[in-house]
Amino acid sequence: MTEVQASRTPFVQAVLDAEGAEASEGTGIVWLDTARRENLDAFLATGLPEGRSEAWKYTPLRALAQRAFAPADADAARAANVDAAVFALPGVTGPRIVLVDGVFRADLSVLDTLPSGLRVEPLSVALTLAPEPLRFALAARHRRDAADAFLHLNAALARDGVVVNVAEGCTIESPVHVVYVATQNDVAWHARALVEVGQGGHLNVVEHHVAIGDANALGTVVSDFVLRDDAVLELVLIQDASAAATLVRRSHARVGARAAATVHAVELGGALVRHELTAELVGEGARFDSRGVFALKARQHIDTQMDVRHQARDTTSDALWRGVADGRSRGVFRGAIVVAEGADGSDAALSNKNLLLSAQAEIDTKPELEIYADEVKAAHGATIGQLDERSMFYLRSRGIPQVQARSLLTLAFCRAALGSLPNEALREHLGALLVAHLPTGPAEA
C-alpha cells in the first residue's frame, strides 16, 4: 500500500491503523480522494518533523511522537453536551458555526438568518453541493517535507470544516464566529477552513478555540483566507484551548491589490501549541497587519511562526507581538518578512517584545528580514525583559499588593497589542481573559 518510513513512531502507527480501519471509504469526488490519499502517503513517508528541522527547532515533538491518537469519535462529537456559554463572547453576536471535535454541529450554530452576500456553511455540506470551487484549495500540493507534516495530516484526514464567502462589494457588519470545541481525550481531530472575501467586500471573523473539561486531544486546523482586490478582513484569533491540548494551526492569507487584512491573536491555552501565520501580499498596495499576545504559564509551550511575503509594489505589513512567560513555560516567536524582487516601495515593520515572569521560563524570538527589492522601508526588533522593579515598587508604595501589581503591569505590557482592536466589548473581554490567565502567585525565584 503506502511507503512507510523505517522507524514508525506510535503517532504514525496510530494514523496508519486508523486508515486501515476506515478502509477504502471514498467521497466519490475523484480529485478529493486522490488528494487525501497523496497527503496521507506524504505524511506516512516523512513522519513528524524531528529536531534537525529548522522550522521546528524550538518545538520538539519527541513526546508527541510517542502518543497514539485515535480518530475523534464522530458520533460522540455529535452527541456531546456543549453549553453555549463556553464560547459566548461579548461583542460577538451574529452568524456562528461550531465544530465539535472536528464535526459540524448544526444545533450549536447560527446560520439561518445570514445577511445577503454572506455564505457560511460546513465544508461537508459545501462538498456535497458544489465541490468544484473548493478544488483549487483542497487539491493544492504541499512540498513533501516533514516540516509540513501537519498540513499533510490535515489535508488527508479533515472531514469537515468551514466555508465562508463574502460576495463582491458586500460589507458584513456582524462578525462571523467560528468555534472549534474539543471534548474528547486521546483523539485527533482535524478541520479545514476556506474563507474568501470578494472584491471590495468587508468581513469580520472571530476564530475561537475552546474546550470542555481538560481534553488532551490533538487538533489541527488549516485555514485559507483569500482577499480579492480592495477587500477588507478583520480576523480575531482567540486560542483558549484546554491546558492539556495539543493544537497545530496554519492560517494563510492571500491579499490582493489594495486589500487589507488585520489579525489580532490571543494565545492563552494549550499544552503544546503551534500557529503558523503566513501572508502573501500579491497585489499592489496590499496590506497585512498583525497584533498578537501569547501568555504562558506552568509547562505550556506556545510557538508562533509568522511569515509575511511582500510580492507586489507598495505593499505594507506591520506586526506587533507581545509575549509573557511564567512558570516553566516556553514561548517561541519567529517573525519572518520577505520583500521579494520587484516589490519596490514596500514598508515592513515587526516588533516583538517579551516579558519573562520566572527564571525557569524561556522565550525564543527570532525576527528575520530578507529584502530583494528597492526603496523598501523595513524595521524590526525583538526584546526580552523582566517586569520593571521601579514600576513594581511605585504601585506597591501606593498600597497595591505585589500580586495585583504584577498582573497590572503585565496586562499593561500586553495591551499594546490589543489596544487597536476596534470591537470594544471584545477588547475588554480579552483583557479580562488575559488577567484571568496570567499568573497570580509571587514570582518564582
Add this chain to the structure above:
Amino acid sequence: MHMLKIHNLHARVEGKEILKGLSLEVNPGEVHAIMGPNGAGKSTLANVLSGREGYEVTEGSVLFNGRDLLALEPEERAAEGVFLAFQYPVEIPGVNNTYFLRAALNAQRKYRGEEELDSMRFLKLVREKLKIMQISDELLHRAVNEGFSGGEKKRNEIFQMAVLEPKLAILDETDSGLDIDALKQVAEGVNALRSPDRSFVVVTHYQRLLDYIEPDFVHVLAGGRIVESGDKSLALKLEEQGYAWLADTHPELAKAELAGDRA
C-alpha cells in the same frame, strides 16, 4: 505616643553603610524638614521608610503608631498610612491614572477592613481632590505619569496623596527640577493637606521649598546621622552658610561628606 519613632537606624545599600545611627521622632500634625548635603542619606531614609528593595537595615528600629514598620511590605505600609512622594515618579505606560488610583485606594481600604469605593463614589472623591491640586481632568485619563512634565509629575504625586489621605507623608526632594511657579503649586497642595493628625517629613537639599512649606522642625542629616536639629531658623542658617560650618561642631564628619561628594 509618637507617630513615627526612628531609633538608631543603620542601613546599607549595595554593601555600603549609608545610615549610621539615625534617630528621629515625629508627632501627629508636625512637619519635619530633613536637609543635608548630597550623599548624606536623605533619599535612603525615604526609601527605607517606604520599604523599597535593595536597602538593608542592619541595626535600629522604626515604629509607626507603635507598629514595627520595617516588618511590613511596602503595600502594607501604604495601607497603614505611609505615603512616599517620589523624587522621580515612575512612568507606567498602559496603566490608566484613574484606574491605578482607584486600585490603590481600594486595596488600602480592603486592608483596613473598610468598604471599597465603586466608580461613582470614587469619581466624586477625585473631583473634590482635583480642585485642591489644580490638576486638569485630562491628566486622569492618561497613563500614569506618561508624558507628564516634571511639574505635572510632582503635582500628580501630591494629588495621589490627597486621594489616599495618608497619616505620614514623606516628600523626597519634591522640589527638585521644579521652577518657582510649579514649586508654589506643589507647596500649596501640601499646605492644603496639613492637618492636626497628619505629619510630614520633607526631605530637601535646598531651603527654598521651606519658604512655602513652613516646617515645625529642621534636621540636618550628614554622614548618615542627624547632627543638628532646630526650628526653621536652622534652614536659614544653612542657606546662608552652607553645610561646611558643621565641621566646626562635628569634627568627626569628613569634609567630603559635608561638601556633598559621594566618593
